[in-house]
Amino acid sequence: MNWELVKACTVAIATPEGYIQGTGFFISPNGHLLTCAHVVESAGGWEEVRVNGQGVELVYLGDRTCDDFAILQLSGYQGASVPLAFNFQPMDRFLSIGYGRTDFPQGASIDGTITDMNPQSEFSNLPMLRLRVKANSQQVQGGYSGSPVFDAETQRVIGIIAAYDNTEGALALPLVTVRQKWSNLSIFQDINQNGSPLNYDLRGYLSQIQQREWKSPGDTSNILQEILSLLSGSQNPQDFTPSIPLSASREGEVVVLHSSDPPLPIAEPELPEGQVDLASEFYIERPPIESRCYEAILKPGSLIRIKAPRQMGKTSLMARILYKASQQGCLTVPLSFQLLDGKDFADLDNFLKKFCASVGRRLGIPNKLGDYWDEIFGSKDNCTIYFEECLLAEINQPLVLGLDEVDLVFQHPEIAADFFGLLRAWHEDGKNREIWKKLRLVVVHSTEVYIPMNINQSPFNVGLPIELPEFNAEQVLNLAQRHGLNWSFTQVEQLMAMVGGHPFLVRMALYSIARQDTTLDLLLQTAPTEAGAYSDHLRRHLWNLEQRPELAAAIKKVVANTSPVRLGSIECFKLLEVWRCLCGDYVNI
Incomplete structure (x- = not known):
């Protein structure tokens, strides 16, 4: 342990x-x-x-x-x-x-x-x-x-x-x-994760000693010559400089690391699942999205809306926005609606109480719902007063509230319209009232907003809208290099022809190849099959289509036609989301 x-x-x-x-x-x-x-x-x-x-x-x-x-x-x-x-x-x-x-x-x-x-x-x-x-x-x-x-x-x-x-x-x-x-x-970081020792370059740098690694008989003469030079005093051990780049070392050539050039950390391939660690070498920025978000979140009363299909990097971006805000003196509270129980969505009053208590708990403020929740007033009014007088009034710094997986709220129309209307009202109050200037919101969702909402009460048409794009070829090549793969654009284009620039699908491929579980050719051959690396991904979307026969019929209709197909607006929105998750591309339908 x-x-x-x-x-x-x-x-x-x-x-x-x-x-x-x-x-x-x-x-x-x-x-x-x-x-x-x-x-x-x-x-x-x-x-x-x-x-x-x-x-x-x-x-x-x-x-x-x-x-x-x-x-x-x-x-x-x-x-x-x-x-x-x-x-x-x-x-x-x-x-x-x-x-x-x-x-x-x-x-x-x-x-x-x-x-x-x-x-x-x-x-x-x-x-x-x-x-x-x-x-x-x-x-x-x-x-x-x-x-x-x-x-x-x-x-x-x-x-x-x-x-x-x-x-x-x-x-x-x-x-x-x-x-x-x-x-x-x-x-x-994690040098003991698998019980493996440091690589010889890194170990030599940290210990401030000169090291050489013998790999084959071809190395013997070179290493012996260095040792003899050192013993004779004709060479100063501090004067060694790299003879060839580390990535280009060949049998019989000794790589020498100068003490002023510390080796780069070796990034072990990370299994692509969930949020990308804040310290991960495998997070790829998509300029200018990050810089715009970092700038926007520092503005009083700001609202950032992040939308993209599943596994496109929404939560990872939100985590970085919150971290940047914390560096500038903001309090941050990330909340995922996945943590709520089914009973929490039973009615608006219960939902808003849980929402207030969850934020307060993460701020270290004791639960005072009994002092502020008055049955005479409506749930939204009670929630607003609780934030004003119990939460925002107790802090001296701006509060950034990150709301992840809000799609789960869409499934409860009786709650969704009122809750999102409340967020819009708070955002508008942030333009006029000092207490609400403290609150900044980051709202993350995967799907289109299907619930009927008054355009003046929706938070989904205000603030900074962010729609995450796929990786381009240069970003995929960058990611491949971070996995230790010596790829060119040729391999990148082959992979993207199959999965586009979908971050999760790309990382799954690079992870499997870097771990030597497969090769690029074999991965591409098996990718669309049950035996391929994406079987779970495809199976999940098949299950989604089976649960919604109307979408299955619509996608068959689109695939079977070479000319544009007319669909209902909501049906079109939902189908577009499914298509983008499957194919990673924008399409005209």
């Missing part, structure tokens, strides 16, 4: 006299150690820090008021390191261990929930993780500074405890912030 590994990699940060000042944990098998900057300061500086009685070297020292972390290195360490990640989900369970209690000399564990990530004024408005410690758990104390935040759901360390919070538990610096300040952290 990774938690046992994390505990084994966590150590006390002490002074030469043995007084414990805090906690740290190993992030590389070569002794790189992550702790808090203020822990190093309290020890009297890095020169006074002792880990297991041994001194350390300083790699990076931040400022306790803005980037409260330090990277130290324990010379001679050759051991395990913690698995790292840069994202989390609100309400994930976390575990940590620290040296905050003298009666637990081996460290004491704490347990709780990761509630959210929002800017904190005491840390120069840097986004910080808020941790809620269980009532029956050990409480966070001073010696826990520098302790790892282990996400029990992902089995990865995602942050470092920096301060304790008397109201809930603790504040932690997320690793994504550490990476922004110290980019080499990316090198260490």
Whole structure:
């Protein structure tokens, strides 16, 4: 279990006299150690820090008021390191261990929930993780500074405890912030994921030693010549420069890495499913969409509408919009309607209560529905007052609310018209009232809006509309290269002739090829069959058509004709969505 590994990699940060000042944990098998900057300061500086009685070297020292972390290195360490990640989900369970209690000399564990990530004024408005410690758990104390935040759901360390919070538990610096300040952290991400060692180039760079890899007898003479030159003193080991690019190495040619040219991290292929991790190397931007969204979300009362078929990257884009907003001092709350139970859609009053409580919970504001929900007034009025007087009034920063999978609301017309009308009203209030200028909305959906709505009450004809396009050939080539595939536009065109630029379908192909599960030729041969990589994708759309015979009949009618076919407007909209999901292309029907 990774938690046992994390505990084994966590150590006390002490002074030469043995007084414990805090906690740290190993992030590389070569002794790189992550702790808090203020822990190093309290020890009297890095020169006074002792880990297991041994001194350390300083790699990076931040400022306790803005980037409260330090990277130290324990010379001679050759051991395990913690698995790292840069994202989390609100309400994930976390575990940590620290040296905050003298009666637990081996460290004491704490347990709780990761509630959210929002800017904190005491840390120069840097986004910080808020941790809620269980009532029956050990409480966070001073010696826990520098302790790892282990996400029990992902089995990865995602942050470092920096301060304790008397109201809930603790504040932690997320690793994504550490990476922004110290980019080499990316090198260490998931190096223990599969128990595999670092590649020789990376290991040599981190250890500051010269390494060579012998692959065949053809390498022997070159390596021996280098060794003899070093022994004779005719060559300085610091003067080595690359003889050939890494990607072009051939048998008998030795690749030499200069110490000033750190190797790029190796990105293992990621199984394409769900949201693309914020730190993933496999997210492809589609300019100018991202920049427009990042600009729009900072405007008071703004509304962004993201629409695209399934698996086109909507949730991944929303996550990045919320993250960019958090970097600019906004509070962020992502809500997916997939998390609601069927009973939550029973009536409007129950739905809006759950909506208000969910937002409040993620903001850390206690549930006060009983104080604000008055039966004399309508549900929408109660919901509005709750946001005004209980939620927005309690915060001093803008709030970005990300609403994902709102298609599920479309299925309940008795709720949908009123709920979306409410969002439109709030957006309009944001143009005139200061309290509503705090609220910014990101609404994400896959399908057209079929519910009948007054044009002046719909949120789907205001704000910034974003319709995600497919990848173009250049973007597909970029993605192939990130998977380690030495492709040209010829291979890209072959793949796109089958699946277009649909992000999920493209990534599925590249993942399978990069993992050597198949070849491009074999994938293209089997793609439209039950035995192909897309069988689940095709089966799901077949099931959808079988559930809606009128659409199945319409698509047969379109496919069987070479001339334009007239369809009803709603039928046309629905069919277009199905067609785009299947084929990834826009069509005229």
